[in-house]
Amino acid sequence: MEYKDKEFDLANTKKYAEKKWEIDKAMEEFSAPFIEGKQLSVLDACSGVGQIAYYLAKRSPESKFLGVDHAPFYTEEAQKLYSGQKNLSFETEDIYKLPEKYPKEFDVTISHKTITWQPYYTDIMKAMFAVTKKHIFISSLFYDEDIDFEINIREYKKEGAEDGFNSRYNVYSFPRFKDFVMSLGAKNIESQNFEIGIDVPKPPAGQVGTYTVKTENGHRLQISGIILMLWKFIRIDLA
Numbered sequence: 001m002e003y004k005d006k007e008f009d010l011a012n013t014k015k016y017a018e019k020k021w022e023i024d025k026a027m028e029e030f031s032a033p034f035i036e037g038k039q040l041s042v043l044d045a046c047s048g049v050g051q052i053a054y055y056l057a058k059r060s061p062e063s064k065f066l067g068v069d070h071a072p073f074y075t076e077e078a079q080k081l082y083s084g085q086k087n088l089s090f091e092t093e094d095i096y097k098l099p100e101k102y103p104k105e106f107d108v109t110i111s112h113k114t115i116t117w118q119p120y121y122t123d124i125m126k127a128m129f130a131v132t133k134k135h136i137f138i139s140s141l142f143y144d145e146d147i148d149f150e151i152n153i154r155e156y157k158k159e160g161a162e163d164g165f166n167s168r169y170n171v172y173s174f175p176r177f178k179d180f181v182m183s184l185g186a187k188n189i190e191s192q193n194f195e196i197g198i199d200v201p202k203p204p205a206g207q208v209g210t211y212t213v214k215t216e217n218g219h220r221l222q223i224s225g226i227i228l229m230l231w232k233f234i235r236i237d238l239a
Contacts, residue, residue, distance in 0.1 A: 005158045006073050010049075013074065017049045017081050022196050023139070023231065027112050028055045030192060030233040031137040035060045040107040043068065045095050045128060046114040050078030050088070056110070057088040066106075068093045096123060099130035107134045113231075116140040116170050121177065129184050129238070136236040139194070142174040143230060151227060157206050167208070169227050187237045194231035196220050 016024060035042060039062040044053035047067030057065045067090040069075050075090040082088055093101070109132040115121045121140070128136050143149065149172075152165040178189055196212060199220065203209030210229055212220040222229035 006071075009071075010073050010077060013049050014077065017051050017077075020051075020055070022198055023113070023194060024051060024055070026194050027052060027110075027137070027139055027233060028059075030235070031108075031110055032056060032059055034135050034137075034235070035063060035108060039063055040134075041105060042066070043098075043102070043106040043109045043131060045098070045109055045111040045124075046070070047078065047090065048074050050074075050082055050090055052110060052112045053078075053088055053090075054082045054085055057082075057085050061087055063087060065089070066091065068095065068098065070094050096127050099127055102131045104131065104133055106132050108132065108137070109135075110137045112137075112139050114138070114140075116172075117168060118170070119168075120170070121172060122180065125181065125184065132238060134237070134239050136238065137234070138236070139231055139233050141169060141171040141230050142177065142191075142232045143171050144174050146173050146175055148173050148176070153208060153225070155206070155208055169224070171227075171230060174232065181236055185238065187239065189237070190235045192233045194233060196222055 035056055036059045038060060040060065042056065042063055042065045044050065044065065044067040047053055047069050050067045053065045053067040065088045067078055069092065072092045075092045078090045109128045111128060115124055115138060118124050149170065151169040153167045153169065154165045155167065181189060200210060200212045202211040208225050210222050210224045212222055214220050
C-alpha cells in the first residue's frame with residue numbers, strides 16, 4: 001500500500017511521543033486501574049507510534065503488550081522509540097484480520113482515538129470483541145443524541161488531497177453505539193467525557209489540529225478546524 005502523506009503523518013504523530021499530551025494522560029488514567037499490578041495480555045489496536053501502550057507497559061511490568069497498526073512506518077517508529085521496554089512489542093497488521101490471528105487472545109484491548117477516523121465503528125468493534133476476553137477501552141468523538149455525523153476533510157497541505165478528501169472525523173451517536181455494543185454481548189459500559197485542563201493554541205494556518213477556546217464558566221471547548229471535539233472515554237466489560 002502506498003502512503004502518499006507518510007512523512008507528514010509521521011511527523012505529526014511523533015509529537016505524541018515527544019511529550020505526554022492531556023488526552024493521552026486521561027486515557028492512561030482511565031484504563032490503568034484495570035491493568036496496573038496485574039498480569040495480563042494487552043492489545044493496543046491501531047497503536048500509531050505506541051505511546052499509550054508504552055505508558056501502560058511501564059505501569060504493569062508483569063503484563064505483555066502488543067501494539068498493532070496497519071501502517072509500517074508507525075510500527076517501525078514505535079519499535080525504535082520503545083525498544084527498551086521489554087514487555088512491549090509492535091507489529092504491522094490490519095485490525096480487521098486480527099480475529100483470525102488472535103482469537104480471544106487478549107485480556108484487554110485499547111483503541112485510542114481510532115474509531116472516529118474509520119468509515120464506521122461496527123466492523124472494528126466486532127474485531128475487538130473477537131480478540132478480547134475482559135475489557136475494551138476506546139476513545140472517540142460522540143454526541144449524546146440519536147444522530148451520527150460524518151465529516152470529510154481535504155487538507156491541501158497533504159499530497160493525498162490531489163485525490164479528493166484525505167481524512168474524516170466521525171461523531172457517533174452515543175445511545176446508538178451503546179445499543180450496538182450491548183448487542184455484541186457486552187455486560188456493562190461505562191463512559192467519561194474528556195475535559196481538557198490547559199489552553200491549547202491554534203495549529204499553523206491550513207492545518208487541522210485541536211485548539212481550545214475558554215467559555216465564560218471557565219470550561220474549555222476543544223475545536224479542530226470547524227469541528228467541536230466531543231471526546232469520550234469508554235470502558236466495555238465483556239466478563
